[in-house]
Structure formats: structure tokens, C-alpha cells
Amino acid sequence: MGLISCLNMLNRTGANVALLDCLSPMWSDVAWNKTRHGQGHFPKTKIPKPQVLQGVPRQFSRYGLPFNAVKESLRSIYPVPDLVLLTCSMTYWYPGVLSMASLVKEIWPDMPVALGGVYATLCSRHARDLNAFDLVVQGPLEDPCNWERVWELLSAPAPSIPSDREEDFEQKEFFPAEFSVILGSRGCPFSCDYCASSCLYPRFKQRSFRKIWQEVSTQLENNISDFVFYDDALLLYPENWLLPLLERFSGMQNTIRLHAPNALHVRYLTPDICKMFFEAGLKTIRLGLESADFENRPDSKLTREEWDYGLRNLFDAGFCPEQIGAYILFGLPEQDPDNIANAIQFAHDCGVRPHLAYYSPIPGSKLFPKAVENSPYPIAEEPLFQNRAIWPCYPGGFSWEEHAKWQGLLKKA
Numbered sequence: 001m002g003l004i005s006c007l008n009m010l011n012r013t014g015a016n017v018a019l020l021d022c023l024s025p026m027w028s029d030v031a032w033n034k035t036r037h038g039q040g041h042f043p044k045t046k047i048p049k050p051q052v053l054q055g056v057p058r059q060f061s062r063y064g065l066p067f068n069a070v071k072e073s074l075r076s077i078y079p080v081p082d083l084v085l086l087t088c089s090m091t092y093w094y095p096g097v098l099s100m101a102s103l104v105k106e107i108w109p110d111m112p113v114a115l116g117g118v119y120a121t122l123c124s125r126h127a128r129d130l131n132a133f134d135l136v137v138q139g140p141l142e143d144p145c146n147w148e149r150v151w152e153l154l155s156a157p158a159p160s161i162p163s164d165r166e167e168d169f170e171q172k173e174f175f176p177a178e179f180s181v182i183l184g185s186r187g188c189p190f191s192c193d194y195c196a197s198s199c200l201y202p203r204f205k206q207r208s209f210r211k212i213w214q215e216v217s218t219q220l221e222n223n224i225s226d227f228v229f230y231d232d233a234l235l236l237y238p239e240n241w242l243l244p245l246l247e248r249f250s251g252m253q254n255t256i257r258l259h260a261p262n263a264l265h266v267r268y269l270t271p272d273i274c275k276m277f278f279e280a281g282l283k284t285i286r287l288g289l290e291s292a293d294f295e296n297r298p299d300s301k302l303t304r305e306e307w308d309y310g311l312r313n314l315f316d317a318g319f320c321p322e323q324i325g326a327y328i329l330f331g332l333p334e335q336d337p338d339n340i341a342n343a344i345q346f347a348h349d350c351g352v353r354p355h356l357a358y359y360s361p362i363p364g365s366k367l368f369p370k371a372v373e374n375s376p377y378p379i380a381e382e383p384l385f386q387n388r389a390i391w392p393c394y395p396g397g398f399s400w401e402e403h404a405k406w407q408g409l410l411k412k413a
């Protein structure tokens, strides 16, 4: 979504833009895993493990389209672009963007390459030290300083930043997928210690209903029926855009499926909101339970009473247990494994499905220094060790035996 917003900004200043999405299931000549409502596994190719991860008993893979298909597609771009912008979400995915930068330079040796996104923002020094990018953009492109630097890279004077500063996530030209994403806000005011939302976007800002509806309408015209909410704090000030949107969806006779895979704030699940969600066609619900030890939570976003209130309202509105999942934090520094087991049992007892949210130590988050202290890996120096798949702060790290144990507890009725 960030990259699409950047492309739309550049497009509005008169630049011609194109997106090469290496995770797109829409390339007709590449077989893709089966998806349901736009959800499924990315294809992956096993590749050699980086030296530093040799001791981890997991395989290392490149996700997305086959390397050669991407290479051929890149080669065939005409006219040759003046600038390539890359993005990388998770900090520990940097080998992917590194290999893309070297592929770009192999095809067009003089092409300026700029890197932005989460990894570039949270690990800017590491990204610069790779010496693979001509520019590392820390923070959003709409930051005037970043905007200037991108145009400097093109040796062109920077045009004014588009005057309508509202982010533009119009996806139709870039993202002709089976599903669509709705992002009605950026940022989150909660500042949980384990989260980097406030480092990436320190404010909380909602977009206008008019703009959101304009984007959704375009997707509806393209016969998209699955919509996924990407907001970090979807339920805050719902009267501004969420409720009007749900009202529009509720008139569509169940032709729409909505999904909320990011944890919802349970305390804001009022009877009215739950009813409107149900009528609008919400099918996938994830709640931010995190822990069942409500007195000693790793955040302050939920009390036991609020949990009971929100859950009761969901059930009263007509949602069934299979639709509701509860995220439980796994592998926080110094976390007692019994705490995780209790939370899993608690979710089962409440009639909802527990999902483990594996902790990834994120540079810039308040908990990161404690994670550095507690992890056997040098996670501050090497982002590969920030990978949640290696359980960097769990005693003993990842093992298939422990994995099987936790999977067993998750399945237990």
C-alpha cells in the first residue's frame, strides 16, 4: 500500500509509473497456489540459507514469482525507466530486496535505485551499509525532504508535492487482483511496547470517507467482492468513515465479503458496530487478545471486562465461533511459556480460535532493548535475526518439537 501511495504521488506530478509486483498471483503464465477469497500461501523456492542462520532447523526460501520470470519481465520493460523504487516490509526480508537491486543493476548498470518502506525506515544504517541502493528513504515519501532527495536522484527539480495531500491508495492500475485492500487510517495511538507502528507513522490520521468510497467504488466496478481492512486502529472514531462504509456495504445483499485480519481493538466492539459489521458481510475477525493475564499485560489495550463485552456483542450480532480468531503473543522476551498456554486455553474456553502471533523484535520499538538483552542472537546488528520464524527470544529458539507441542495446544478443543 505504501508503494502504491508513492506511485500515485509520482503519477500525479506527471511521471509515468509502473508496478512490478513479485507477489502478484495475476501473472497468467505462472502457476499459483490455490487461494480462497484472495487468501493463501505464496509460492516459494528453497534457496541456500544465509551463513548466520545455519544453526536454525528451518529452510530458507524466496517467496513469490520465480526469479527468472521476474528477470525476463524486468528486461522487457519499455521504455526503460529513469528510476527504480524498491520496497521491503519486514526488516529480515532484506536479502530479497538486495537481490532485486543487484538484478536491476545487472540489467541497467546506471539505473538509480531508491529503497523505501519499513526496512529502510527502521534499519536505515544497515540498508545504507549494504551499498546496494543509490538512496535509502527513511520515512514516508511525502516528507518534503524525502521528496526532494528522490527527485535529486533523477537530477530533476522536484515538483511541488501534490496539493491534495491525502494519501491516494487507488489500486486499479497497479493491483488487478481478486481482492482489494481498504486503508482508512495510518498510525495507531496505543504505542504498545512490542509494536513499531508509532516509529513508522507517529501520528494517527484518518482519511476521508469520500476518498475511501471512491477507491472502493472503483473496485466494485471491477467486480471485486473481497475487501480486507489493513488499518492498525480500525475501530477508532468509526463515525468518520467506517460506519458510513459499512452502511453502504450492508445494502449490497451479501455480495461482499469483508475481512479484518489485523487485530481489532475489542473494547470498541459495541453492539452497534458488531451489528453493522455482521450486516455488511464481515467474514474474518481477528481480536487482539495477546494474553489472558489481564492484570499483567504487555500493553494496556484490554481488560477482562472489555474482552467479555466485545465478545458477547460479536456473538449477539450473529457471528459464529469459526469466524473469530484471537491473537496471542508468543516469544516475547522473558515471557513465561505458561502464560501462552493459559491464553490458548482461555481462547478455547471463550469459544474462539487461538492464533499465535510470533514475536519479531522490531528496531525502534520500546521492547527492542530488552529483546537485545534476552536473545542469544545479535539481533541489533543483523536483521536476519529479527525473523519471528526463528523465535529469537524464546528459550532455546525454534525447534520442531516445541513447534509440534504448541500446534497441539492450538488444536485442542
Ligand code: SF4
Binding pocket: 188, 189, 190, 191, 192, 195, 196, 197, 198, 232, 233, 299, 301
Ligand atoms: S500492537 Fe496494535 S494496538 Fe498496539 S500499537 Fe501496534 S497497532 Fe496499535
